[in-house]
Amino acid sequence: MDDDQSSKTRGNAAESRYRDLLQASEQRLLRLRQTDGRYAMVRLVLFAAALVLLSFAFFASPGVWVWVIGWSFLAGFILAAILNEPVRDSMEREARDNQVTERLLARMNRDWEALDWKVARKQLATVRFSEHQKDVADDLDLLGKTSLYQFVxxxxxxxxxxxxxxxxxxxxxxxxxxxxxxxxxxxxxxxxxxxxxxxxxxxxxxxxxxxxxxxxxxxxxxWLQQHRWMLTWAKISAVLAAILIALLVGSRIGLTPTSVARLALLAGAVLVAVNVVITTVMLGxxxxxxxxxxxxxxxxxxxxxxxxxxxxxxxxxxxxxxxxxxxxxxxxxxxxxxxxxxxxxxxxxxxxxxxxxxxxxxxxxxxxxxxxxxxxxxxxxxxxxxxxxxxxxxxxxxxxxxxxxxxxxxxxxxxxxxxxxxxxxxNPDWVFPDWVPQGEPAVFQSVGLGHPLIRDTSRVCNDVQIGPPGTVLLVTGSNMSGKSTMLRSVGLNVALAGAGAPVCARRLSMPSTELATSIRVRDNLAEGVSFYMAELHRLKGVVDHARELSARPDRVSLFLLDEILQGTNSRERQIAVTQVLQHLIECEAIGAISTHDLELADEPALMKLAHTVHFRETIEPDPDGNDQMTFDYQMRSGVSPTTNALRLLEIVGLGRATEKESS
Incomplete structure (x- = not known):
């Protein structure tokens, strides 16, 4: 058995172990419920019998033996309740264990609907991120219902x-x-x-x-420092109760006069009333x-x-x-x-x-x-x-x-x-990264890098290299070909590596780094910020972050930019993107940028900096003769040789209008 098969076997072993745990726990829970049901029946019978006998004894005065049996049934009811309590506790523990196992299984299968997002969202409400961290978390799906956090x-x-x-x-x-x-x-x-x-x-x-x-x-x-009298009264109350009980006991054996005993009984009733009021009103x-x-x-x-x-x-x-x-x-x-x-x-x-x-x-x-x-x-x-x-x-x-x-x-x-x-x-086939020592060229280099949130059966892995400083990875390709997924794969695995976790790759080496991203940018109509201006603000944040880290020898900025500056014309976009990348290169940052604009890939200034790769699509007719577009999500060297925007229009029924339709 080769390494890949062996790793899959061990991964499947974890899932099988979870399913076995779930099955065994459900069987134990079933037995506990049956035991609890028997205790419930015994308690009901004992309580009913005690109630009937004690009521009969109170109203009919049949003799002391009825009182004895009635109180015995009540004692049996209390004993059954005490013995039932550990069974109920065990049922609760088994139910919790089942929830944990189900959560482990849901994570492995990326079954996001089965994971309790309401609980996670409540927990994450206490997280405080900087604006830069919020942007990165949003771009890479670090937090959220279908996120890296939910997965790990x-x-x-x-x-x-x-x-x-x-x-x-x-x-x-x-x-x-x-x-x-x-x-x-x-x-x-x-x-x-x-x-x-x-x-x-x-x-x-x-x-x-x-x-x-x-x-x-x-x-x-x-709390007691602000209510000192309460502790004093608690001590006085205990002493008074002991004295009153002693007087009442003394009256039963003839040591205390009846009048004193009556006063003690009245004082005891007042004491109890005061403490009940304190308990219900003040001790919340x-x-x-x-x-x-x-x-x-x-x-x-x-x-x-x-x-x-x-x-x-x-x-x-x-x-x-x-x-x-x-x-x-x-x-x-x-x-x-x-x-x-x-x-x-x-x-x-x-x-x-x-x-x-x-x-x-x-x-x-x-x-x-x-x-x-x-x-x-x-x-x-x-x-x-x-x-x-x-x-x-x-x-x-x-x-x-x-x-x-x-x-x-x-x-x-x-x-x-x-x-x-x-x-x-x-995930025994995932690896812990090797870390590039400080002073050596900062290069992110991976073999078989994959997106950790995609199921094993659907994930496509690629070899990705970003860096050294002075270069940029330019990812070209048509729409839906996998460019954004590749950028997120890099970012999510950097997040895993920084947390100390294994990464979704066969091999990965990387320097100490901080991420900066511009992938999911939104305009803000309430503040009058257009999409283009929102992108500029985000890119300025990426560059400022790189400048801050350029003064730190212990780490490098790793930027991931997806289809940036789409809100302007092609020529100005080429110039603007090149200028942004020049700022990042001057800060010795490393990173990747994706685009489906093939003219951008031909920009001479960018060609000097970039190592260019691409994703592509394949269009073939189906049995009915209709064009079908497929993607293999494999990254290849060079500029993308294809585009697909017009073909996608045709596939969804929005192609060029016929003369009849035009008229």
Whole structure:
């Protein structure tokens, strides 16, 4: 079996693994639903029996045994509810796991409709790009419903989504990308652990304890500092409740006068009423804090488990690297920093902090657990238990609050790496790029470069070289032949490389670079900006970006220009395009420009700079004798020998009018 067949087999293996996971999970979910149904029936029968017997005992006074049996049935109902709770939790986990697996499959198949764009759009609403980054992201489809982000992302939290988006739209810097790639190689083989990570991250991301909200709460002022009387009253209330209960118990054994017991009972009723009012009217903000900081004991445990995944970055994992890339044991300072922040700092690490928060969450979760709710009620109505829990929580906040932003910055990086690890696992025939050392000629050179958002069965790959500085790749060809797709293929693979991910190519070497594009330009009628002027503004931004980078020896500007300056006549366009390219060449930028204007390709000044390639079409009659135009999307050397605008008019029925039609 050759390398291509072997790679396809491993890619298919990932899809088969996902389908097997989905099938096994659905079978487990079916069994859990059946068990849950049986528990529901038992609970219904026990509750109904308890209700009937206790009602009968209350109204008919049949004897103590009816009370005993009735209360026994009620206790059985409570026990069944407690035993049913883990089954419900397991059902919820299986459903989440199914969603994760379905998302993994949808990504592999580029099934954009199956991916939840509403959730991704909400996550990406927190992304803040510069105008230059927005232009590049729009031109290359970095973000959006059918975008590179949707293809690579498995992020469940806003901070993970934001980090991944920043990486895709950021500079492709060799040193940073190598560090990320080292982590991706280590994480890719951990199939089961990554799947668990995705499910947990999705759960905390959809809940009220999303990292962004957690970070904001950690930096907020203390609620109890503004309501100090509440803690004082909680302590007084607990002491009063203990005294009143002691007096009532004393009355039962003859130690407390009846009159005192009655007063104690009345005082107890007032105490309960006051605390119920406080709970329902004033503790809403406290419960909101609980829902963010420790939605449940499980949510804190899930965060702790997510942070602990950072230990996988240092484990030596045997990985078959088909393309001779550096081994999985490569060590980098950035990965060590992530582990230090999340795991190894003995006093301020995320794991240490979450262990401490787990103890507070165990107290706070009493109100949300069926097993402990009956214990929580008296603690709350007699002693304002929630206020005591908040006291512990704010003590935790004072100790760890300032470290929380650093925890989640590191976690965002870890979650982005987890997403890109899935891309590595699912596309074993994609390669990590080689980086051109600083000081050597800046050349983007690829073999078998493809568009990563096109399905494997439809993708056509080409060998593409852009650079060295002083040259430009001129891509000619007729309409719909593949010019724009080729430019986007370059840009999207640069974005992947900069994020540390493998690229859709058999081989790629490139310098550290930043992208600048003019592909999808729009006019702005509201501001009175014509299409031509909008293009000029965009091109000025591309040139200004190249000038900024010309002063930096560590990276180069890579520009991608598609059919620029169409809003003017052919001769002026030739001169203007040449002038724009001269500015970019003077900045030592490298790049590619596409055109279907063959006269532009013949411009003498441009011919001196350009390496020209082309795409072409083939027109052949179908069995009915009608012309059909096809494209092979293969890039060839030289200027395009064909045009197709008039033939396309004829094919769609808008060809030259006949004399009869003219009359």
């Amino acid at each position: 992302s498995m992020a469940g939290t806003t901070i993970g989504a934001r980090t991944l988006a920043d990486w895709l739209a950021g500079a492709a810097e060799a040193s940073v990308a190598r560090e990320r790639a080292a982590a991706i190689r280590k994480l890719a083989p951990r199939h089961e652990q990554r799947h668990r990570f995705y499910s947990l991250a999705d759960h905390v991301g959809r809940g009220t304890g999303d990292p962004d909200q957690f970070v904001r709460w950690a930096g907020e002022d203390s 903000p406290v419960h909101q804090i609980f829902s963010i900081a420790m939605a449940s004991r499980d949510s804190v445990r899930e965060y702790r488990e997510l942070f602990s995944a950072a230990q996988w970055l240092s484990d030596d994992i045997e990985e078959r690297d088909l393309h001779g890339s550096p081994g999985a044991s490569e060590s980098t300072a950035r990965l060590d920093h992530l582990q230090q922040v999340l795991l190894h700092d003995p006093e301020r690490s995320a794991r240490t902090g979450m262990n401490a928060l787990q103890r507070v969450a165990a107290m706070g979760s009493m109100r949300s657990s069926a097993a402990t709710f009956l214990l929580y009620v008296p603690l709350q109505i007699f002693g304002l238990w929630d206020v005591r829990v908040l006291e512990k929580l704010e003590a935790w906040q004072r100790t760890y609050g300032s470290a929380v932003p650093g925890w989640f910055d590191a976690f965002g990086e870890l979650e982005a790496l987890m997403s890109l690890a899935a891309l590595r696992d699912e």
